Amino acid sequence: MDASQFALGTPDPTNEDQRTPTGRQWTPRVVGSLISMALLLELLSISYMMIAIALPQISAHYRTTQGAWLQTGFLLLGAVASPLIGKLADTHGKRKLLMVCIALSAVGALVSATGSSFGVIVAGRALTGMLGPCLFLVYTLIRDVFPKQTVAMAVSIAISGMGLVTVPAPFLTGWLVDNFGFRSVFWFTLICLCVLGPLILATTDESPVRLRSTIDLVGAALLGAGIAGGLIGVSFAPDWGWTAPSTLAYLIGGTALFAAWIVSARIIREPLIDLRILSDRAVALTVLSSGLCYAVSAVFAILLPFMCMTPAVLGLGYGFGVSAEGFAVFQAPLGGATVIGGFVVGFLVSRTGSRTLMIVGMAVMALACTLTAISHESKPQVIIFSALVGLGSGIGYAAAPNLLLATVPQPLQGTTGAVSSVSQSVLPAVLPVVAFTVLNSHIATVVEGAAFYTDEGLTIGFLIAAGAALIAAIAAFALPRRVEQVADLDIQTQPLSDEPVLSPNAP
Structure with missing residues (x-):
């Protein structure tokens, strides 16, 4: 995928040097650039998970039942901003816009870390959502400025490395929250951004590529x-x-x-999203299935810590009363299984096809969420079910970009990538709010400002996730096995080139 998925436009004829550099060496500067940008994507990868673990403590501290907005605001702003940032980056420079996103995210983290009210924290968290556009800015910047022979390996390291922190990160997050409070998560993000921003600026060249496009x-x-x-x-x-x-x-x-x-x-x-492409069945179903995959993961990631951290002495039919650090034993297997799911796709996609893998991944998620809804009384069961959710989501994450390439006509792949990216942010922003709306109608008790939900409400929440996964599986099943012809749509697009297929992990 390239920036044209987020920003379509016309190359600037006044800019003669729009070629990828052809140097052959992994110089210290190139290595430093790759490491700093890869670490930035690692921070994006764990950002959602860290807030999910801290969410019960945040909700209790501010006596609110609207904790899901910390994740919704983050995803929603990132979804709306991504197409705009993509076009601005192609017009003014990718490194420049990457620095802008890092700076705005740092301001957001500072606002959340020092905020005196829940509303202020939500606003800061939403601004931190500017980390979202950093994903495509990083790998398109690598494509533009790294020596040509290093691009494929560099993109692979930067993107696939996002799964490496999913196992140790829950233990780090739990230690921070238990020992320093929930604000430490925001301070951690701020410190990382303040270190990585200058490193990227010092080691990474600006892209010479420029496109002309309008901003909607x-x-x-x-x-x-x-x-x-x-x-x-x-x-x-x-x-x-x-x-x-x-x-x-x-x-x-x-x-x-x-x-x-x-x-x-x-x-x-040149609208933010060209809706005409959704008239093509392959495009619409690809966008729906990939977006729902991310949405199911978002709901499960929020519900799981609420369930596990609820004290068992309340007698609600669930809850283990674990601390934030203790919750890592549930989150780490989920993260590890997500990485495994990505490798499964890498090994099998050429044999079975991305459509089949997406169906399997969503079916596994639907089954795991249903089992969690039905039976969540013992730790070993919940850990196994969490790992299954991680496996299914990892398969879905990795299958999504391959599914786009396999089922969408080539002239529509660039524009579909933009719509798919927005779907993968908007649906995960919407579904948790729907789930918590149901939960807030099933409050069992309130203890020191913290709301605890009935077992029935929690069950319905997991079933909502299961239902969304089932819809995603059905959408993938309804996809055509192959594209017979290019849809007759008058849309200005740029087809994907010979760049590697990406399999990014969700936050």
């Missing part, structure tokens, strides 16, 4: 406000009442803004 700020504002408004109405409806004026205002306003975005996307020449 109106579309970004309408899409972001529309989704956020609707989610606020849904998430607070259990407290306000579904017929309360405030609930209806957010629901109606969000729907109206989202409808306005759809209209604008159809009339603007």
